[in-house]
Amino acid sequence: MPSAKKIMCLFDVDGTLTKPRIAIEDDFYNFLLNKVKPLCTLGLVGGSDFKKIAEQMKGEDVVNKFEYVFAENGLVQFKQGKEIGRQSIQNFLGEEALQTFINFVLKYLSTIKLPVKRGNFVEFRSGMLNISPVGRSCSQEEREAFLKYDNEHNIRKTMIESLKKEFPDMGVTYSIGGQISFDVFPSGWDKTFCLRHLENEGFDEIHFFGDKTDQGGNDYEIFNDKRVIGHKVVDPSDTKKQLQNIFKL
Numbered sequence: 668m669p670s671a672k673k674i675m676c677l678f679d680v681d682g683t684l685t686k687p688r689i690a691i692e693d694d695f696y697n698f699l700l701n702k703v704k705p706l707c708t709l710g711l712v713g714g715s716d717f718k719k720i721a722e723q724m725k726g727e728d729v730v731n732k733f734e735y736v737f738a739e740n741g742l743v744q745f746k747q748g749k750e751i752g753r754q755s756i757q758n759f760l761g762e763e764a765l766q767t768f769i770n771f772v773l774k775y776l777s778t779i780k781l782p783v784k785r786g787n788f789v790e791f792r793s794g795m796l797n798i799s800p801v802g803r804s805c806s807q808e809e810r811e812a813f814l815k816y817d818n819e820h821n822i823r824k825t826m827i828e829s830l831k832k833e834f835p836d837m838g839v840t841y842s843i844g845g846q847i848s849f850d851v852f853p854s855g856w857d858k859t860f861c862l863r864h865l866e867n868e869g870f871d872e873i874h875f876f877g878d879k880t881d882q883g884g885n886d887y888e889i890f891n892d893k894r895v896i897g898h899k900v901v902d903p904s905d906t907k908k909q910l911q912n913i914f915k916l
């Protein structure tokens with residue numbers, strides 16, 4: 668695609684640039700910065716909070732390497748190294764509703780039995796809640812075991828159904844973006860949220876690359892948004908292959 672067009676490449680992180688919750692491989696990182704960056708503007712939009720994205724993308728300097736970094740689906744935004752805004756789920760829901768919801772989650776989790784349970788079941792982020800039945804402090808091995816168990820027993824899907832039934836009017840969306848948890852955020856605060864920070868930036872084309880593009884996945888809405896050209900990938904090596912094809916590298 669070598670052209671005079673102003674092109675933006677916007678990448679999901681887990682499963683697209685890195686293995687889930689693992690750091691990006693050096694080769695791929697160097698390929699992005701040395702081969703792709705000279706040809707287009709680079710951006711990230713991850714479901715995780717900024718701390719986790721930075722861990723996976725070689726540290727907090729990620730905001731200087733990628734012109735746009737959108738954490739928590741774009742609810743926390745950085746442009747050219749500076750934070751330019753953030754949303755607050757606390758303000759959106761209010762303390763009363765938030766606590767009623769968290770109390771229900773904790774009560775629900777106390778009734779389910781899993782092969783193992785660890786700690787950090789509710790992670791309170793700026794623009795979303797992240798809920799993990801096994802607990803975010805599980806080991807890598809326990810993480811993989813939970814994913815397998817969840818694929819067989821639908822722990823997360825069943826819990827989401829209960830939450831939807833209990834809170835039909837709360838105006839939130841539930842999204843399974845990773846292996847051990849699901850995200851809860853106000854409806855509309857999915858990854859398309861970040862596009863409002865890009866649509867007036869003069870790009871001729873915004874290419875989005877993501878792996879969770881099927882309905883219910885956290886790339887689904889942005890992948891299908893008319894403002895982007897969506898590329899479905901299966902893993903980081905596929906992302907690299909697709910970039911090589913697009914840019915004739």
Ligand code: M1P
Binds near residue numbers: 714
């Ligand atoms: O980026 C995708 C997801 O990554 C993590 O999911 P998990 O720990 O379940 O694999 C979380 O940070 C989640 O919020 C995020 O959507």
